Amino acid sequence: MYWADELAAAVAGPQVVNDSKSPSGTVHVGSLRGVVLHDAIHRALLGAGLPSRFLYGVDDMDAMDSQALLTPDAVDRYMGAPLCRVPAPEGSSAANYARHFVGEIFFRTFEPLGIKPEFYWVSELYADGRMDGCVKLALDRADRVRSIYLRVSHVERSSSWLPIQVVCENCGRIGTTYATDWDGSTVAYTCKPDMVSWAKGCGHEGRMSPFGGRAKLPWNLEWAAKWGLLGVTIEGCGKDLATAGGSRDRSDAISREVFEVEPPRNVTYEFLNIGGRKMSTSKGQGVAAHTIAEVLPPEQLRFLFLRPRPNQVIDFDPEGDTIPRLFDEFDRIAAATAGREVKGELPADYDRLFTYSLLGPSPDVPAAAAAFRPAFAHLALLLQIPGVSIAERIEAEKGAPLTDLEAAILTERTVAARAWLDSYAPERARLVVRHDAVPLEVAALDEAQRGYLAALSVAAATENPRSGDVWQGLIFRVASESGLASGRAFAALYAAFLGRANGPRAGWLLASLEPAFVLDRLRAAAG
RNA sequence: GGGCCGGUAGCUCAACGGUAGAGCAAAUGACUCUUAAUCAUUAGGUUGAGGGUUCGAAUCCCUCCCGGCUCACCA
Structure with missing residues (x-):
């Protein structure tokens, strides 16, 4: 059985699928895997007849920790401040940096993939008081939190440490404050200049209430708090978090022992490597999500992520034959789903894989499977011959006029093939008429x-x-x-x-x- | 040091307890109209190593070896 269907078959009752992202980093191709995976799980649950909601949280109370995202004059003022209070970049009409990020990154890369979760803003959970119960519980049980950190992760916190990060009343930073002395309604805090290397606290000392958006829980507690608050039943995470004694173990323990809620079912997913190497955002060529998205239309991108099981590494090498082969494999599986005979062996549950690769929520699978799809490499070749009418040629090859769907596929592939020829295509795929001299x-x-x-x-x-x-x-x-x-x-x-x-x-x-x-x-x- | 994934034909991978398979590459042949095409045929393997369980192991268990990623500060 296809892995997402298997998961759906293993659970009962209404489900809440949750995924989240801190809006401080750039979105690279690898981070798309999580979103696509959660979307497939959500669709599998619905397909199995279970009520399901797909939530997507924006962690906009997190501290701004990336200088690269700020203009130089804003670095001093906003490094360390909550993302929801950092102004959007010049020229953006968004209310703040986090909103800008979602508008720019989410709508550009997730939405074309047919993924439409219910959004929520973590800053709002705090601001409207919904987090207050968890904040109080965490502070009341600070000793328990400390012992979990020690037992699960061997991280020793000072006995004065509290699981809370307050927003400095003087400078507005959240990444630089250290809180102590919880008295049941307020905490004492210091905004430390040397708390973290990436931001400088103002030195202010005070005492304040941590409720109503004036403070946030640290990452592991916030994660666990969201589970209980939103009733999350399934949430996968990348293998970086799922390591033994790592973030997920910590949050699971906190959920059970501090908030007394059973944590959601986990689906650990592996990363996506580029050409056998990890993706490097710093070296970053061909790494950003939008770069790959130019060469791979949404359905092929989903296919890339959904074909292997979640815990398998995907090694994607955009050079060489990888991209044309991916199209060919997709087309072969489409043909098989349409009931046509295909060469070679098929993966198990190829029809489910094909279905989830289509854009949701409820695609017309038979129509999509039956559609005529020009071979990618062939199309790339035709594109390089001057004076050829692509539409006419493809229509002639099909032997009948293209349907609207087929015309759309052709357009999409033509764009992708052009981008591929400009970027990753190997020399042998490029045609150059040798005008100057006999080869x-x-x-x-x-x-x-x-x-x-x-x-x-x-x-x-x-x-x-x-x-x-x-x-x-x-x-x-x-x-x-x-x-x-x-x-x-x-x-x-x-x-x-x-x-x-x-x-x-x-x-x-x-x-x-x-x-x-x-x-x-x-x-x-x-x- | 801990965790996860992988090691199967030259390359990319499938088979996940029941006779090791496909695509590409290679070799040979066919083709007067899709030429990165198509078709036919051929060759290619102690499934990283060693133990164990089983009537039967690429598959399950144990111990190694090799490669990759990841965690151990923060989120």
């Missing part, structure tokens, strides 16, 4: 092939072919008259014009070039 590869042609090129130049000079199909007919006729196998005739032409052993349909290629150049080149290559 070196011509030297490898034999006498028969040279003779063929000469004969073709003579025939072309007298018959003056203009259109692709007339050229194509001539190419075959002269080959036949010369007693040369057509495959070798084509190889000679590709060598003469492209310096390659193969290429696009030669007739159309020659028809797209200057007639005088074609004749010159045929003669020159014939020797």
Whole structure:
């Protein structure tokens, strides 16, 4: 059974699927895996007849900790402040930085994937008092929290430490404050200049109430608090958090022992590596989510994440054959889902995989499966031949007019193929007509092939072919008259014009070039 | 040091207790119209190593070896 369906079959009753993101980091391709995975789980639950909600929380009470996201003059003022209180970048109409982030990142990368969770803002949970109960419980049971940190993670907190981060009343920072002495309604705190390396506290000392948005729980407690508050039953996390004694273990223990709520079912998911190496945001080429999204349309991107089981590493190398193969595999599975016979073995539950790769919530699977999809590599080739009408060619290959859906797929693929040719496509996928000089590869042609090129130049000079199909007919006729196998005739032409052993349909290629150049080149290559 | 994933044909991977398989690459052949195409045929393997469980192990258990990621400060 497909992994998401298996999960859905293992639970009963109404479900709440939750995912969240701190809006301080950039979204790279790897972080899309979590969202796609939660979306698939949500759809699997609905498909199994279970009521399900899909929530997505924005952790906008987190401290701004990335200088790169701020203008230099804002760094001093806002590093360490809650993201919901950092102004949006210049030119943005968003109310604050966190809102800007969601508008920019979420709507651009998640929404095209057909993912539409119910949003909530963690800052609002605090501001409207819904978190107050958990805040009080955490402070009342601070000793228990400390002992969990020690037992689960071997992290020793000072006996004065409290599980709360207050917003400094003087400078507004949250990342720099240290709170002590909970008296049941207020805590004492200091805004320390040296609390963290990335922000400088103002030195203010005071005493304040931690309720109603004036403070936030530390990460592990906040996570656990959200589970209870929102009734979360399923929430996966990346393997960085799921490690033994790590964040997830800590939050699970806090949920059980401090808030007395059973934590949600976990689905640990592996990362996405680029070419066998981890993605490096700092070195970052081809790493940002939008970069990959340019080359992979939404359905193929979902497919990439949904094909392996969650706990398997995905090694995605955008160079080489990876991208065309991904399209081919998708198309093969679409064909199989439509009931057509396909070559090779199919993954288990390929039809479920295909369904979840389509954009939700309830796609027309039979229509999508039956749709005609031009092979990606073939399309990329056609795109490089001047004067070819893509739509006409593809329609001719299908043998019937394209439906609206098919036309949309073609447009989407055309855009992706262009982006691929501009970025990741290997040299052998790129066609360059060698206008300046006869390619070196011509030297490898034999006498028969040279003779063929000469004969073709003579025939072309007298018959003056203009259109692709007339050229194509001539190419075959002269080959036949010369007693040369057509495959070798084509190889000679590709060598003469492209310096390659193969290429696009030669007739159309020659028809797209200057007639005088074609004749010159045929003669020159014939020797 | 802890955790997770992986090691199967030249390459990418499938099979997850029941005769080791596919795609690509390779070799050979076919082709007068999709040429990164299609079709046919061939070759290619002590499933990282060693033990154990089983009628039967790539698959389950144990011990190693190798590779990758990740955690141990913060979120």
